[in-house]
Amino acid sequence: MRDSFHEELDRTSDQLVEMTRLAGSAMTRATTALLDADLHIAESVIAADEEIDRIQRELDDRAVDLLAMQQPVATDLRIVITSMRMSADLERMGDLARHVAKVARRRYPESAVPAALRSTLLEMGQVAERIVSKAGSVIASKDVDAAVRLEQDDDEMDRLHRQLFQALLGGQWDHGMEAAVDITLVGRYYERFADHAVSVARRVVYLVTGEWHNEYVAPDAPPAGDPVAS
Amino acid sequence: MRDSFHEELDRTSDQLVEMTRLAGSAMTRATTALLDADLHIAESVIAADEEIDRIQRELDDRAVDLLAMQQPVATDLRIVITSMRMSADLERMGDLARHVAKVARRRYPESAVPAALRSTLLEMGQVAERIVSKAGSVIASKDVDAAVRLEQDDDEMDRLHRQLFQALLGGQWDHGMEAAVDITLVGRYYERFADHAVSVARRVVYLVTGEWHNEYVAPDAPPAGDPVAS
Numbered sequence: 001m002r003d004s005f006h007e008e009l010d011r012t013s014d015q016l017v018e019m020t021r022l023a024g025s026a027m028t029r030a031t032t033a034l035l036d037a038d039l040h041i042a043e044s045v046i047a048a049d050e051e052i053d054r055i056q057r058e059l060d061d062r063a064v065d066l067l068a069m070q071q072p073v074a075t076d077l078r079i080v081i082t083s084m085r086m087s088a089d090l091e092r093m094g095d096l097a098r099h100v101a102k103v104a105r106r107r108y109p110e111s112a113v114p115a116a117l118r119s120t121l122l123e124m125g126q127v128a129e130r131i132v133s134k135a136g137s138v139i140a141s142k143d144v145d146a147a148v149r150l151e152q153d154d155d156e157m158d159r160l161h162r163q164l165f166q167a168l169l170g171g172q173w174d175h176g177m178e179a180a181v182d183i184t185l186v187g188r189y190y191e192r193f194a195d196h197a198v199s200v201a202r203r204v205v206y207l208v209t210g211e212w213h214n215e216y217v218a219p220d221a222p223p224a225g226d227p228v229a230s
Numbered sequence: 231m232r233d234s235f236h237e238e239l240d241r242t243s244d245q246l247v248e249m250t251r252l253a254g255s256a257m258t259r260a261t262t263a264l265l266d267a268d269l270h271i272a273e274s275v276i277a278a279d280e281e282i283d284r285i286q287r288e289l290d291d292r293a294v295d296l297l298a299m300q301q302p303v304a305t306d307l308r309i310v311i312t313s314m315r316m317s318a319d320l321e322r323m324g325d326l327a328r329h330v331a332k333v334a335r336r337r338y339p340e341s342a343v344p345a346a347l348r349s350t351l352l353e354m355g356q357v358a359e360r361i362v363s364k365a366g367s368v369i370a371s372k373d374v375d376a377a378v379r380l381e382q383d384d385d386e387m388d389r390l391h392r393q394l395f396q397a398l399l400g401g402q403w404d405h406g407m408e409a410a411v412d413i414t415l416v417g418r419y420y421e422r423f424a425d426h427a428v429s430v431a432r433r434v435v436y437l438v439t440g441e442w443h444n445e446y447v448a449p450d451a452p453p454a455g456d457p458v459a460s
Contacts, residue, residue, distance in 0.1 A: 064311060181410065185414060
């Protein structure tokens with residue numbers, strides 16, 4: 001039987017997985033709102049972000065309580081600290097989904113996405129859903145190999161992000177400035193969403209191995225060949 | 231005389247102030263690189279980010295050691311946790327300065343900034359420098375009133391950010407798509423830089439009062455009337 005401290009850690013892990021589920025659902029619905037110019041869905045994504053924020057506050061309060069009352073050391077301490085960082089990543093992913101929804105809301109009843117870019121944005125939404133779902137599985141399983149493999153989805157997101165820039169900068173853009181600004185920002189939101197999912201996975205690697213995969217800080221390197229951010 | 235635990239906390243505070251100095255210098259120099267198309271300065275900003283990352287790693291390692299060895303409670307625990315969060319904000323501010331420098335580098339030998347927007351970008355750089363310098367003073371002084379006043383600088387940054395959008399979307403843009411994409415991204419980098427400075431200041435308020443000023447999460451609300459992000 002688990003003691004109360006480890007029961008609290010289990011509960012924290014469950015809530016982190018719940019946060020991945022909520023962030024993934026938010027980004028998927030934000031993508032629908034963006035592509036279909038669906039104001040109702042956009043509003044629901046914006047409103048639902050409060051629940052992600054609430055869970056993060058609860059997790060943070062519990063982490064501070066656990067540190068104060070239980071004074072964990074070694075692995076247990078690492079779990080508590082890492083959980084706080086993962087919840088911060090996931091809270092931010094919720095914000096990024098909300099940002100996408102706000103672009104959809106602002107452009108309603110039009111869609112912010114020109115027809116030629118619909119399939120790219122649709123794919124970006126699918127990759128976002130997949131990567132955060134995998135991050136949730138990694139939190140639950142502590143599977144280091146799966147954590148490392150998740151970076152392939154991030155590479156896929158970078159590839160799609162480059163497609164957006166190619167459309168913007170290829171000299172054929174005829175959708176106006178407002179759409180250009182929207183697509184530039186929205187592309188960045190999806191890219192950062194995937195970066196934070198990678199960060200969550202890397203924190204699991206740190207938890208299990210004590211070492212960071214690749215680098216310490218949250219990944220934010222521009223994709224290779226990115227004509228804009230590099 | 232201070233015991234060794236509190237000496238370590240003092241040292242942490244000094245290093246956080248040093249991080250504000252480095253992040254401020256990086257953003258100021260990145261602004262110069264951007265406006266003057268100065269490749270040498272851009273490269274130096276990109277290279278110097280490693281030092282900010284190094285300090286963050288050192289602070290993080292020390293924080294984990296302090297939690298494990300000293301098992302602080304109450305205010306001392308709050309100081310250690312809050313320091314970890316502030317160093318994460320400041321590390322991210324360094325990344326954002328690096329992003330601005332990378333835009334300057336990519337557009338070299340041209341400047342990424344159309345002449346009509348030079349003064350707005352110059353001001354954004356000045357506000358960035360001011361707000362991070364004030365954040366450093368707030369870390370050192372623990373002055374709650376100064377922490378709250380710092381949000382005025384963030385309002386100023388939001389106002390300048392709106393100016394960029396007005397230039398982009400006012401129907402008079404004749405600087406091409408590449409400049410439009412650059413200005414959209416760069417504007418976001420400055421805005422996020424100021425957001426993180428506000429976040430640092432709010433963490434000091436939390437440290438002193440035990441309560442968050444305004445809201446818990448890092449501010450990322452779009453400026454009122456922002457035609458793009460809202």
